[in-house]
Amino acid sequence: MARAAVLGAGSWGTAFAKVLAEAGTEVTMWARRPEVAKVLDSEHRNPWYLPGIELPPIAATHDHRAALAGADIVVLAVPSQSLRANLAEWQGDIPGDATLLSLAKGIETGTLLRMSQVIAEVSGADPSRVAVLSGPNLAREIADRQPAATVVACTDTSRAEAVQLASATGYFRPYTNADVIGCEIGGACKNVIALACGIASGMGLGDNSIASLITRGLAEIIRLGVAVGAEPVTLAGLAGVGDLVATCTSPLSRNRSFGHVLGAGGTMESAQQATHGQVAEGVKSCTSVRALAAAHGVEMPLTNAMHQVCHEGLATSEAVGQLLGRRLKPE
Template identity: 60%
Template sequence: MTTAAVFGTGSWGTAYAAVLADGGTDVRMWGRRQEVVDQVNAGSNEDYLPGIPLPQGISATTDPAEAAAGADIVVLAVPSQTLRANLTDWGSVIPSSAAVVSLMKGVELGTTKRMSEVIAEVGGVAPERIVVLSGPNLAKEIAQKQPAASVAACVDESVAELVAKASNPPYFRPYTNTDVVGTELSGAVKNVIALAVGMAEGLGMGDNSKASIITRGLAETTRLGMALGADQMTFAGLAGVGDLIATCMSPLSRNRTFGLNLGRGMSVEEVVAVTKQTAEGVKSCESILQLAEDHGVRVPIIEQVAAVVHDGRAPKDVVGALMLRELKNETD
């Protein structure tokens, strides 16, 4: 039987642990909070997925070495901006032959590194062993076993196929590809675009406005991805437009909800005070903007979101800044 270790007991880490368990994999989870570990061992995760029972075959521990021992697949599901510190603490316990799966969707502050690059650097994991899993995967719906699809991307497609086969219960269909850059970048940038869509809704704007932001956000993501060497087709797939639509339009999306509250007049600090879970786009928008500037790519939506989140700009002023930009050809 395949054995997997899932590091992180948040909503998506727990939902993906259930996907693995329902696919026949024996799963051990690592969590830093004993109370959440105890909940998982009792068959649920009430802090993050209340009222949803977990399948058999999942156990949890606060000991990283115990979680990782003998694992064929190691899944990393911690907040993106804590990955480096976490790997510094317990990265050495990852078995040298294990496939390492990243569920994280962010770009590291300060270094502008993607999560797979941080895993390779700090964890000493060869790129051929790193798999990025991304797609329209709202955790609550997955945990409820609602049908969904995703992408497992690795430069070695045989490793992506190994992870896909372990992640294939009847309700979850994983596809594979070798475009790690495009898959990973799509997952990070869509969170920032979802903040913008949420702000637009909070300001009372309708579907035309939101569809325009989503479409132009996809264009920004594609431009940046192409500059980094990604495959353009990835952005038209599950990890690209699929994840973008789900994150921008669903009330289950943390980033959309965060933006909605900003649009309704709350400050970043006020939204943080009432939010228990991480909205990755809030922390990553600055590093994604820096990454774009480093590669000479214009990303006006991302730029305006960063101005709201980090510079205190009013969401209503963002709309004017975007609408009054110089006219241009759509595909330039």
């Protein structure tokens, strides 16, 4: 039996720990807050992030060393912009041949590194030990055992297959892929496009508008992906289109919900309150994704508009006008 350490007890970390346990993997979770670890361990529930969900008997601890001991798979389930600091604290206790699996979706601010690059740099692990998981994986639906598929990407096929086996259930179907770059670019950029779709929804715009934003957003993602070495076919799959559609259209998506409040006339502060006090990942990622695109000479007008709305005070109505006012050209 494989043994997994899940470091991070947010909604997705908790849901994925549930998947692993129900796939027959031995799981220990680490939670940053002692009170969360205590309730997870003794009551097998997480009322802070997945209220109403009964978990399998998963061990949980506030001591990362106890969680990491003997782990074959180390699941990194913390936000992208805090991954480096957390990993620096954990890296000395990670078993030497463990597969490091990233659930984080983002581009690191400042360095413009993808999460797998941050993991390899901080941990000193060979990149072939680093895997990423990405797809249309809304945590609440998966915790409810609603059918979903995902992609496990790793340059080492045997490691990808080991994670696949450790997480396959009757409701959760993982596929393997060697294109780590494509999976990470799709996962980072879709959060930004979901903000735009949320804003459009909050402004009362209809399905034609949302479909147009998703389609043009996908074009931006593919342009950036190809520029940094991704395979276009990856972005046409679960880690690209699949993740993009789910995040842009579901009310369970924090990024879409955050954008909806902004589009309805709310402030950044009220949008944060509406998403349970958490800033949506796309708010942080839009700046780093925009910078990465600029470094590679890639045009990303939607991403640029989201950066201006979130960080430069551009009104949402002006952002829409800016996008619609762009010069006419072939698709």
